[in-house]
Amino acid sequence: MTQPMYDDAFLARLEAGLRAALPRWGLSAATHLRLLTISENATFRARDPSGARELVFRVHRPGYHSRAEIESELAWLAALGHERVIDTLTPIAQSDGTLIADIDDEGVTRHVVAFDLLPGREPAEGEDLPRWYRELGAINARLHAHAKSWARPEGFVRKVWDYEAMLGEVRLWGDWRAGLGLDAPGREVLERTAQVLRERLAAYGTGEDRFGLVHADMRVANLLVEGERLSVIDFDDCGFSWYLYDFAAAISFAEHEPYIPALQAAWIEGYRTVAPLADEECAILPVFIMLRRMLLTAWIASHAETPTAQAMGDAYTHGTVELARAFLATHDTDASDTDANDTGALEPNGGRAAS
Known part of the structure; x- marks a missing residue:
């Protein structure tokens, strides 16, 4: 550690x-x-x-x-x-x-x-989160459209959040293998999951319509609600990644919660009010959710002194393993005949959200 x-x-x-x-x-x-x-x-x-x-x-x-x-x-x-x-x-x-x-x-x-100081508060779990995630989907679509058309200034440089940076050899946020409380059986599950993620992401590709400048951290802690207005803060992790990775980042630390499918549906609905988003594109969302979950498992281990990591602890790693088992059941073609293009969010299992 x-x-x-x-x-x-x-x-x-x-x-x-x-x-x-x-x-x-x-x-x-x-x-x-x-x-x-x-x-x-x-x-x-x-x-x-x-x-x-x-x-x-x-x-x-x-x-x-x-x-x-x-x-x-x-x-x-x-x-x-x-x-x-x-x-x-x-x-x-x-x-x-x-x-x-x-x-x-x-x-x-x-x-x-x-x-400057923006007015507002973090949206609470108990209120109508789908409402705000519908708005967040529209915000994401506007951001992505801007990123695709913006002429970046000379010398513009941000990190690339691809597979190698997250789970491969670069490991910008640490190694998921160091996950708190990760045992040998769990490591075996995550090793297989990492390989499936690598294969799926390679097949999806990094074409200009799929990969570009994104916020990469629109989780609830980085949202501010003031009346009818939703603001997004903290662009510190913005960089180059898959556009749809923005949704996975938006449910950080809550991937296991039962309300995630509702947030996903709301986000897609909001996105489509601004830009087209095909069902075939939505099919990749569970891959990005699992990718983000494994990345955060590594982050918690390498940032153990932070309040967020302390709130997660071993339980988050154990939850990651359970989510990975559910993911492999529908996305590992070597182990299942189930159609890998499942458009649903990951099954809610394990872990606990930050308080």
């Missing part, structure tokens, strides 16, 4: 470094900082009582995104905002006009960006 990064001492250093950088955004020494989330990065909310100004700061994990990658993310955000494609956060420049600040963390450079 990767050595935990976000311990109390580390977070204290981050806060001190961020506080020293606040004047670059015109914030006073009286500014109150509050840690919001720890995931790939650390996110702080800053409120300056002297000017009643509030911003959200993202302090990047070292060794994950380069400066060029962060600049590329911000360029897409700027284009989406300028063209009014979706409601999302606006990057806030420093007093010198630049968007990225560097702070020193014991000799390691940490990149920092600031955003």
